[in-house]
Amino acid sequence: MSGIEIRNLSYQYPTGSEKVLHNINLNIESGKFYAFVGVNGGGKTTLCNVIRGFIPHFFKGDISGEVLIDGKDVRDWDTSDLAQKMGFVFQNPFTQISGVKETVFDEIAFGLENLGVEVSVIKQKVQEIISLLGIGYIQDKNPNELSGGQKQRVALASIIVMEPDILIFDEPTSQLDPQGTEEIFKAIDIMKKKGKTIILVEHKIELIAEYADYVIVLQDGQIMRQGRTEDVLSHEDTQDYGIGLTQYTLLDLQMRKHNMITERIPITESDSIKVMKEWMSLQGVKA
Numbered sequence: 001m002s003g004i005e006i007r008n009l010s011y012q013y014p015t016g017s018e019k020v021l022h023n024i025n026l027n028i029e030s031g032k033f034y035a036f037v038g039v040n041g042g043g044k045t046t047l048c049n050v051i052r053g054f055i056p057h058f059f060k061g062d063i064s065g066e067v068l069i070d071g072k073d074v075r076d077w078d079t080s081d082l083a084q085k086m087g088f089v090f091q092n093p094f095t096q097i098s099g100v101k102e103t104v105f106d107e108i109a110f111g112l113e114n115l116g117v118e119v120s121v122i123k124q125k126v127q128e129i130i131s132l133l134g135i136g137y138i139q140d141k142n143p144n145e146l147s148g149g150q151k152q153r154v155a156l157a158s159i160i161v162m163e164p165d166i167l168i169f170d171e172p173t174s175q176l177d178p179q180g181t182e183e184i185f186k187a188i189d190i191m192k193k194k195g196k197t198i199i200l201v202e203h204k205i206e207l208i209a210e211y212a213d214y215v216i217v218l219q220d221g222q223i224m225r226q227g228r229t230e231d232v233l234s235h236e237d238t239q240d241y242g243i244g245l246t247q248y249t250l251l252d253l254q255m256r257k258h259n260m261i262t263e264r265i266p267i268t269e270s271d272s273i274k275v276m277k278e279w280m281s282l283q284g285v286k287a
């Protein structure tokens with residue numbers, strides 16, 4: 001079976017005094033985009049590390065339950081097969097730069113080079129990713145001399161270029177300005193359209209509302225809420241877990257308190273306009 005299945009997963013770090021993941025049950029369907037959200041320390045990074053097999057392959061500790069990748073337990077996967085199946089962008093982009101390449105172009109090519117891909121193919125793929133992410137202007141720079149935001153984009157490029165089936169991004173826009181952030185989301189969306197499975201840890205809720213298929217809310221190592229993005233983010237109670245709803249949802253919820261009841265609660269700008277127009281026409285107002 002393709003996809004990721006997580007069953008009754010609990011985990012405690014070797015140095016920890018208590019569990020940081022409690023009885024997690026989650027199905028990740030192939031080709032869909034999942035956003036992991038929640039307050040700091042909720043277990044998002046830890047859960048990503050379990051999914052990519054880093055826990056328990058490298059990080060021991062006390063693990064129970066199952067994580068199946070395409071039906072096979074993550075512990076039974078060969079680590080290099082798993083690394084090709086899944087690409088992971090770290091929360092801290094500084095840890096992702098190899099340190100052995102002198103230009104951004106070569107840095108992005110590094111992974112494909114290690115796989116023994118033909119040079120002309122590498123060049124073409126790297127060039128495509130560079131234009132996709134709009135980083136042509138730094139392609140000849142030394143990766144160690146980039147700003148945090150530039151490093152973050154190069155780290156993302158070096159993973160995307162490998163075209164793994166599953167892409168896990170742990171806060172890939174934390175150091176980016178709004179335009180850079182939007183570009184990353186567009187690039188992730190293109191990966192989704194290519195059939196990739198996306199797991200994204202992110203706090204920027206307006207963009208999650210726009211792009212993600214499903215939202216998983218984590219707090220204290222537990223899944224507090226999971227479901228379709230439009231369901232999770234239109235629920236007033238989702239705020240109880242430290243998640244800020246979008247301004248479109250908040251406005252609609254306020255309207256409801258004044259007895260202005262729209263047909264459904266929107267989460268994005270375009271949906272909000274649609275819902276408002278419908279509501280106004282029901283009131284006999286011409287938009």
Ligand SMILES: Nc1ncnc2c1ncn2[C@@H]1O[C@H](COP(=O)(O)OP(=O)(O)OP(=O)(O)O)[C@@H](O)[C@H]1O
Binds near residue numbers: 039041045046047
């Ligand atoms: N290497 C480690 N050893 C022991 N405990 C750890 C380790 N890494 C994380 N933890 C603990 O596990 C819990 C979950 O941390 P995790 O990093 O998964 O949270 P997060 O949701 O990714 O938070 P953030 O939003 O700050 O990135 C926290 O209580 C944290 O202190």
Ligand SMILES: [Mg+2]
Binds near residue numbers: 044046170
């Ligand atoms: Mg984290």
